[in-house]
Amino acid sequence: MATKASRSAARVMMAPAVILLLGWMLVPLTMTLWFSFRKYLPLRGGDLGWAGFDNYTRFVSSSAFWPSIQATLIIVGSVLVITVCLGVLLAMLLDQPMWGQGVVRILVIAPFFVMPTVSALVWKNIFMDPTNGLFAHLWKFFGADPVSWLSQASLPSIVLIVSWQWLPFATLILLTAIQSLDSEQLEAAEMDGAPHLKRFWFIILPHLARAITIVVLIQTIFLLSIFAEIFVTTGGAFGSKTLTYLIFQRVLESQNVGLGSAGGVYAIILANIVAIFLMRIVGKNLDA
Template sequence: MATQHSRSAARIMMAPAVILLLGWMLVPLTMTLYFSFKKYLPLRGGDLGWVGFDNYARFLSSSAFWPSVQATLVIVGGVLLITVIFGVLLALLLNQPMWGQGIVRILVIAPFFVMPTVSALVWKNMFMDPVNGLFAHLWKVFGAEPVSWLSEASLQSIILIVSWQWLPFATLILLTAIQSLDREQLEAAEMDGAPPLSRFGYITLPHLSRAITVVVLIQTIFLLSIFAEIFVTTQGSFGTRTLTYLIYQRVLESQNVGLGSAGGVYAIILANIVAVFLMRIVGKNLDA
């Protein structure tokens, strides 16, 4: 049992790491809050003084704000839906005995290690290009007119690209959870005559609830800040401008650091609202 002296020594040894972590988080947040109340134009006069909540009002009243929030939530929701459903199916498939099982698992997980920029470039040029892309050639084989995916189905294309990248992560977590399932329960249910769908619905799926919760929470954190895929493919056009990309445009393209900082605060608020919502709806499974 730890004594008071050992606990004090542990706190002292952990203090540098905690201080560094707090500084890593608080310094950027403080700077963002600071600049959000100022009119700061680096290439057009620099620091032009305090403007109060004017940046917040301008960003919120912008015609691009609410569409960017909507696009962000649609992308997050679409990717979560695809990765959870197909992640469960792939995990069930990979859990079955097969020849070359280890190699198959590595191939399925491989897309997660591809950089988002590279992944987006591959999909844009090799698959979705309306002239030379693989999908265009497939469409021509069946006598159909090739589709310009990134302009005609832009939001769906972004969801597909991001889902391809995050599906291995969901599959890996869910496969680990399935492998921890007590086989005796499934064997007992099978001996009692329960059909496969009933065994999945009453035994496997409840067992996966905690893993699904972890997948949803972790992916949501990263998906709310999606940027590289949009920058490489559509550059925010055709309704794919997310809140993160809108902030980028305000800061780098418009050179308005104050306005972009206000957008960053809104992004933090949105992320916290979504996180609280998820914790209340699905996060309770972690305590089950």
């Protein structure tokens, strides 16, 4: 049983790590809030004084603001649906005994270790190029005109690229959850004559609820800030500009750190809204 002295000693030893962690989080956040109320132009005079809420008004009144919010939510929602649904199917498939099972699992998980910039370049130049890409040759083989994916279907293209990157992560988490399922439950249901669909719906899926929740929450945190895939492929054109990319453009084009900081605050607000929504919808499974 811990004594008062041991608890005090533990607090003292943990204090440096806690202070470092708080500083790591609070210092950038405080600087972002500070600059969002300043007119700070590094290449055009530096700090030009207090701007009040002018940066916030300018950012939200931009014609690209609400389309960027819409594009962000579409990408996040689409990738989550694709990775969770296909992740469940792949996890169930990889859980079955097969020849070379270990090699197959490594190949399925491998895309997760590819850098976003590299994967975006591969998809852009090898698969989606309208002249020499594999998709273009496939379209020509069936007698159809090649599609310029990154201009005619920019959002679906980015969703496809990002889903390819995050599907291994979802598969790995869900495969681990499936392997922890007691096989006796499935055997008992099979002996009672329960078909495959009912076994999946009433036994496997409820068992995966917590794992699905974890996948959704972790992926959402990262998907809200995707940047490299858009920068490499579309450059934010053709309706593919997310909130993160809009902030980048505002800072880069106008060299206005205050305006970009205001956009960063909006991004924080959006992330918290999405997080609260997800916690209310699927987070309850963590308490089950």
